[in-house]
Amino acid sequence: MKYRNVIPEKLWFILVGLAGLIAGSIIISTFNRSNYNPLLCTRVVDSNPTTNQLNAILHYATSKITPQQSNQEIRVSFDVLQLLSPCNFLVFGLGFDSQMWSAFNPRGTTLFLEEDPKWVQTVLKDASFLHAHTVTYRTQLQEADDLMKSYRNVPSCLPANAYVNGNTECKLALTNLPDEVYDKEWDLIMIDAPKGYFAEAPGRMAAIWSAAVMARNRKGPGVTHVFLHDVDRKVEKMFAMEFLCKKYLVKAVGRLWHFEIPSMANVSSSVISGNSFC
Numbered sequence: 001m002k003y004r005n006v007i008p009e010k011l012w013f014i015l016v017g018l019a020g021l022i023a024g025s026i027i028i029s030t031f032n033r034s035n036y037n038p039l040l041c042t043r044v045v046d047s048n049p050t051t052n053q054l055n056a057i058l059h060y061a062t063s064k065i066t067p068q069q070s071n072q073e074i075r076v077s078f079d080v081l082q083l084l085s086p087c088n089f090l091v092f093g094l095g096f097d098s099q100m101w102s103a104f105n106p107r108g109t110t111l112f113l114e115e116d117p118k119w120v121q122t123v124l125k126d127a128s129f130l131h132a133h134t135v136t137y138r139t140q141l142q143e144a145d146d147l148m149k150s151y152r153n154v155p156s157c158l159p160a161n162a163y164v165n166g167n168t169e170c171k172l173a174l175t176n177l178p179d180e181v182y183d184k185e186w187d188l189i190m191i192d193a194p195k196g197y198f199a200e201a202p203g204r205m206a207a208i209w210s211a212a213v214m215a216r217n218r219k220g221p222g223v224t225h226v227f228l229h230d231v232d233r234k235v236e237k238m239f240a241m242e243f244l245c246k247k248y249l250v251k252a253v254g255r256l257w258h259f260e261i262p263s264m265a266n267v268s269s270s271v272i273s274g275n276s277f278c
């Protein structure tokens with residue numbers, strides 16, 4: 001009888017042990033997936049290269065064309081991505097830099113908005129893994145001065161009431177973007193498009209206003225990092241000073257400005273100063 005009782009007891013221990021092992025491995029793999037180790041209280045970074053990163057290495061190693069931003073300019077957003085990635089990164093414009101931006105944000109979301117459908121096809125032909133949408137703009141560069149003068153007469157363009165999605169009254173609001181852009185909160189926004197170097201080009205007025213409004217309406221913690229390229233041009237400078245604000249400018253390198261825009265989501269609209277974004 002004694003002998004008979006020992007076997008079930010052993011079996012019971014083995015079963016409990018196995019169950020513990022299985023439960024333990026499920027818990028560990030769950031926390032690994034969420035990049036968070038509760039025992040260490042730190043983010044566990046998966047250092048394996050992603051397919052996008054490997055594709056980017058192959059691409060730049062075999063290409064004679066390099067991105068337009070200089071090394072020092074690129075380093076400004078690179079440094080922020082090193083701290084925040086994986087994160088949500090919205091990039092205005094597709095170009096020779098697109099694979100690089102995507103590779104700097106492994107396991108994050110990097111979304112490109114491009115005005116020229118033919119250029120989208122050209123870029124995606126060799127990099128179909130990039131996440132890009134074609135967007136249309138309602139402005140032209142030649143309207144920049146009028147837009148700057150008249151936006152104050154449109155209540156939904158003003159800081160206390162400003163919103164992007166569906167704000168057709170305000171010509172500076174980008175109302176034709178895919179839902180994904182409105183549904184996500186963007187940690188970084190890079191404005192290096194649309195084209196702004198001839199009168200009929202869309203200009204960056206609406207991209208700048210919309211980035212400012214998305215940043216101010218952010219519900220989550222932290223600031224929104226907005227990078228604006230080509231600030232040697234009059235329109236970029238003027239709209240940045242009006243909507244992204246000198247007081248939020250944290251870095252200026254070459255032709256690139258970096259702003260850190262705080263959220264105004266919890267600030268009462270009566271407190272938001274009059275008609276000024278700054």
Ligand SMILES: C[S@@+](CC[C@H](N)C(=O)[O-])C[C@H]1O[C@@H](n2cnc3c(N)ncnc32)[C@H](O)[C@@H]1O
Pocket residue numbers: 066067068069092093094095096097114115116119192193194195
């Ligand atoms: C200032 S460029 C952006 C360039 C990008 N930062 C780069 O390093 O390549 C802005 C816009 O120019 C257009 N563009 C840039 N390169 C182009 C090309 N090679 N052919 C056609 N359009 C181009 C695209 O519409 C793009 O969104």
